[in-house]
Amino acid sequence: MSDYLYVVIYLDNNATTPVDTRVLEKMLPFFTEHYGNAASRTHQAGWYAEAAVETARERVAELLGCEKQEIIFTSGSTEAINIALKGIAKAYEAKGKHIITTRTEHKAVLDVCAALENDGYEISFLDVDREGCVDAAQLRALIRKDTIVVAVMLANNETGTIQDIAALSEITHSNGSLFFSDTTQAAGKIRMDVNELGIDVCCISAHKFGGPKGVGALFIRRKNPRVTLLPWMHGGGHERGLRPGTLNVPGIVGLGAAAELAMNEMWETNERISRLRTFTEQFLTEDNLERSSIERGYINGCIKSRLPNTSNILLKGIKAHELIKRVPNIAISTGSACTSADDAPSHVLRGMGLSEEEARACIRISLGKQNTEEELLEARQALRNAIDELQGRTQ
Numbered sequence: 001m002s003d004y005l006y007v008v009i010y011l012d013n014n015a016t017t018p019v020d021t022r023v024l025e026k027m028l029p030f031f032t033e034h035y036g037n038a039a040s041r042t043h044q045a046g047w048y049a050e051a052a053v054e055t056a057r058e059r060v061a062e063l064l065g066c067e068k069q070e071i072i073f074t075s076g077s078t079e080a081i082n083i084a085l086k087g088i089a090k091a092y093e094a095k096g097k098h099i100i101t102t103r104t105e106h107k108a109v110l111d112v113c114a115a116l117e118n119d120g121y122e123i124s125f126l127d128v129d130r131e132g133c134v135d136a137a138q139l140r141a142l143i144r145k146d147t148i149v150v151a152v153m154l155a156n157n158e159t160g161t162i163q164d165i166a167a168l169s170e171i172t173h174s175n176g177s178l179f180f181s182d183t184t185q186a187a188g189k190i191r192m193d194v195n196e197l198g199i200d201v202c203c204i205s206a207h208k209f210g211g212p213k214g215v216g217a218l219f220i221r222r223k224n225p226r227v228t229l230l231p232w233m234h235g236g237g238h239e240r241g242l243r244p245g246t247l248n249v250p251g252i253v254g255l256g257a258a259a260e261l262a263m264n265e266m267w268e269t270n271e272r273i274s275r276l277r278t279f280t281e282q283f284l285t286e287d288n289l290e291r292s293s294i295e296r297g298y299i300n301g302c303i304k305s306r307l308p309n310t311s312n313i314l315l316k317g318i319k320a321h322e323l324i325k326r327v328p329n330i331a332i333s334t335g336s337a338c339t340s341a342d343d344a345p346s347h348v349l350r351g352m353g354l355s356e357e358e359a360r361a362c363i364r365i366s367l368g369k370q371n372t373e374e375e376l377l378e379a380r381q382a383l384r385n386a387i388d389e390l391q392g393r394t395q
């Protein structure tokens, strides 16, 4: 640990967030005092744990606008996506083997689709435009009688672009297919209601909004339509047989607490951090969000419909990894944490039509509720100095 580089300013909140101390306080007793197994039916320790799990289930249901019976707990979004898409594929095989998704999904969805393709399913991809948005007309053209599910994320993890999910789910339902949405980056950050959006199945992950890592949830609609998933994991029958295994009670308590805080504080947090984002973006690009007056760079994603915390900026003539090396005390990224180990340029930015060189010139800054104005003032100045050097603007 002695070589561990202490990060002074953390601006990579789409990768993960710190656990809110109020969430941690709620979790701690469930490690030591209330350590019962939520599936133990014969004593108070079990009942107490079960009651805490059910309270958390209610909080998550409130966050998504659904019934608590429609929520199962998982180890996070990746597991939830596996349970959902593989579960749908198995359950609806008789209807067909066609799945539609987008090129800019997270790897958790793309890799599951690739695995299903190996198993004989056919995957069609919706393109996105330069802002990362899907075209509803293309969905109408691609959808078929044997399409079992359409999977489109609500908000993109790299650019923050928010899709018009209500329009896409309507087309999907009128074809008799199911609509899945990876809502990992949206849940806890923006208000979302699965009924208004017409989502049949979606996933969330606690560590993206002030909760602990390794815990998440899956929403599975129970009526209009009732969704059936076939389990592909077995053992013990927990969580309606879809996610067997002893429940992570402290984690689930943390997820519920983070959901409650998010609901109560979302408006205020977003108002503050979107202001911090604007002043950071303007300072770094000098373009006032007008693409016609681009000097240093421009903002990737849909300016009119974006997560309030996410900023993906193309900085002309620089290589993002060189910029990042010059500001070791600032934690930002070149894209998704899950793919930053491989050197390939972002598939999201490439999918939006950026060239390989352009995609390598982009940084992602993602703010969290703990970030302060002082931090952003310091970070934007340090970034600007480094950008000036790399763009050859130093006097």
Ligand code: PLP
Pocket: 014, 015, 075, 076, 077, 078, 079, 106, 108, 153, 155, 156, 157, 182, 184, 185, 204, 205, 206, 216, 337, 338
């Ligand atoms: N989907 C999206 C859009 C994400 O951003 C992430 C996390 O980076 C995941 C899925 C995977 O979530 P988890 O870390 O809970 O497995």
